[in-house]
Amino acid sequence: MAKKPAKAAQSLKIPKAIIVTGKFLQAISPKLAARFAARLFTTPIKHKTPRREHDMEQSSSKEMVFIEALRKHVMVYRYGTGERTILLVHGWSGRGTQLVKFAEVFAKAGYSILSFDAPAHGKSTGKTSIMPEFIATIFQLEKQFGPFEGAVGHSLGGMSLLNAVKRGLKLKRFVTIGSGDVIQDIIDTFTDSIGLKRETGLLMRRQFEEKNHEAMDEYSSWRAAREIDIPVLVIHDHDDAEVPVSCAVHIHENLKHGTLMLTSGLGHRKILGNPDVIKKTFGFITKNNP
Structure with a gap:
């Protein structure tokens, strides 16, 4: 039983190029790193429809x-x-x-x-x-x-x-x-997964809140x-x-x-x-x- 979560986590591996890019941006400009993280955070991955869903x-x-x-x-x-x-x-x-x-x-x-x-x-x-x-x-x-x-x-x-x-x-x-x-836990988990500091996640959150004029924690x-x-x-x-x-x-x-x-x-x-x-x-x- 204990091995199952490990397998699931393994399937969520982030490409090395994304981690390297994020860390580079974080080193030169926290604001740019936050924008980069925000783009990743809001971009879903489109998966192929599996056979079990074809009939529906x-x-x-x-x-x-x-x-x-x-x-x-x-x-x-x-x-x-x-x-x-x-x-x-x-x-x-x-x-x-x-x-x-x-x-x-x-x-x-x-x-x-x-x-x-x-x-x-x-x-x-x-x-x-x-x-x-x-x-x-x-x-x-x-x-x-x-x-x-x-x-x-x-x-x-x-x-x-x-x-x-x-x-x-x-x-x-x-x-x-x-x-x-x-919401903050979700952001922290996300920034951890792409190798960024949690401070970058907080900056990303502030950028969202300024743009949308509402506190993310309300969600x-x-x-x-x-x-x-x-x-x-x-x-x-x-x-x-x-x-x-x-x-x-x-x-x-x-x-x-x-x-x-x-x-x-x-x-x-x-x-x-x-x-x-x-x-x-x-x-x-x-x-x-x-």
Whole structure:
């Protein structure tokens, strides 16, 4: 069991050229290093769609939707034919079909599923993105395709749901899986991974805040959690090498109506295909529904 997180961490190795460039910039100009780090921080990696997602991708009704607040287009997937709709939100460097196993279970039970490639992800436009863009997309899709019965979000998608509900997204209940918590912790982990000083991360954060005129800490999950009144199921794996399980515990502690499910041996992504996780999620979202 102890070897699994090590394997996961190994897969996240940063190219040496990026580390060398960052350290060089840090030595000559902290401001340039912070801008370089910010560009990396906001640029997702586009992965090939795996075979297990092909059926959902091909069977879905797809359309490019213009997100007015962002002036960007995102690819939207509508799967299933039911009257009640479940929103699925992928995480950083993910895709709208990544939560396919959840989509299949809900569709079989008579629900419709709506998911999307976040800005700069999958087939959507743009090269960079950040959590407020995930949130703006969610609100635009609620306006155009809602209301949503419930929602499931993975990683940054879970953080985005917490913050969207805090800001007025209407849901009966929702589920987060492998979601991060404190924004500064996320920045520290990122700067550590690319070999930069944490002071560079703080400078990067200040640059973001000056540009967007709001404190990044306002997007920390625990802050959103304490303002949410609907039931939330928080799922996380003990062996998640990308997001520590302590994040889930802290989020759960700040929810008024929270349920915590902890798993082992599934890591950050394998958890999305686990039958027990899918069953628990489905039961939670559909509770009290005929």
